[in-house]
Amino acid sequence: MKKVFIILAVMFVTGVSCKKTIDPGGGACACSPTIESYLILSIKGSNGSDLLNVTNTGAYSKNQIQLYYVDKNGTVQPVEFEIRQAFTYGTTTYAFNQLFSSRMASLAQVNINTFFLKLGDRQPLELTLKMNGIKAERLLANQIEVPLETSAPNDDVYIKSIFSLKL
Incomplete structure (x- = not known):
């Protein structure tokens, strides 16, 4: 027994x-x-400079960036993010810092698709994120499509998943 x-x-x-x-x-x-869903966004100036690298003129520090959404009660809810550094992996180099948010992607999976990104004193950008399962499939900034990064070899899936916003 x-x-x-x-x-x-x-x-x-x-x-x-x-x-x-x-x-x-x-x-x-x-x-x-x-496997965690995430959004990765590089932000570039009109001249191609990295606006998330504080050593560049006109760049924004993490303290100057706000990422948030407005809930159904009209309350502003901050969305956690981090700034990841430029990196080299093997023979591939990605020279831009990136805004990384797994929270934004997880919210988009439960139909919270509209977010706001405020950079310094600029007007907030309205970001619309469309997910396909755990993959960030489409990102719009003020209703204009933000392209995926194209500067990497075709076999680099990580870099090919970075959205590249040019201001």
Whole structure:
């Protein structure tokens, strides 16, 4: 009888621990890796300069950037983001800093698609994000499509997922 209870206890613990609520169907159990949705945006000046690199003239520091949405009650809700540095991976170099937000992408997955990006003293840009599953598929800034980055080799999926906003 003890063996039956031990086996049932092991089966119960295994069953409970192997439930994945973040990414249903995405792996064998909760220990398997999850893939997070995200939005990556580089912001460039009219001359092609990196406006997220504070060493450039006219660039914006993280403190000068606000990313938010307005909820159904009309309350402004901030959206978390970080500024990622330019990087080199293997033979590929991406020379622009990027605004990275997984929160914005997760909100877009639950039909909160309109956001606002305020850079310094400029008027806020209205951003509309369309997701396809966990992939940021389309980004509009003031109803104008923001293109995906094209400066990388075709096999670089990460850089090809960066939206490139030119002001």
